[in-house]
Amino acid sequence: MLDSVTPSTFLSNTMVCDPLMSWTEIFGTTEDDYPTCDHQTDADSFWTSIHPEHWSKHNVCEWLQFCCDQYNGLQLCNMTQEEFLDAAGICGEYLYFILQNIRMQGECSRNQMQNRKQLRDKACMKTGGISSQECHSHGRTNLQSSHLWEFVRDLLLSPEENSGILEWEDRGQGIFRVVKSEALAKMWGQRKKNDRMTYEKLSRALRYYYKTGILERVDRRLVYKFGKNAHGWQENKI
């Protein structure tokens, strides 16, 4: 079923998000094409006559609403970062991060709750530093309060979702590198609904994990290592 909706099925529409293209160029002009858009005629002339940087909030909402009409969730999720960039220019990267973040949350809520419980059960059995009870106390965290290190771990374990923000330096030893520090902070900020998050603050939170053994120091910039009390990152122990 998923195969029936490949990128090629909507790629022909990705151009609609190019803000510099007119409605006419992209969609034609007949009202039949867009019966749900009451402002089609006005909008048509508007989109073609005013540069997007001069759009009002209302104009932006209209444009976004139109984009919403073009895609469903599955199509969006099937888009690659490159396609987002093609479709929305420099905003594409940001929109892509937001979408991936939302996807991760959704998957967490459906699958990872169960998986993590199993993971924690296994990890707690193996972890000497954290008692089973302490371990399960982490389970009280919901998506909103999920721990930073788990967020980082999950990002590392989902290459298609971390968009090159993080990468393994030595998977076997749990050493990873922050490639895009600002993007990481932005994603974490989105997760915590905190648009003031910065990498400086995020890194401070990461450094606190040194005390608890969840992370270990690596004397290299932007490089961290999972400690003995971090679980779920090992390939063969998931």
Add this chain to the structure above:
DNA sequence: TTCCACTTTCCTGTTT
């Protein structure tokens, strides 16, 4: 309501 663990914020100083 209180406690606690965790995170955020701010800060100063150091290192790269």
Add this chain to the structure above:
DNA sequence: GAAACAGGAAAGTGGA
């Protein structure tokens, strides 16, 4: 000089 790191201190947050 800028970016990143280190870590103290205090405040904020949310679950139990």
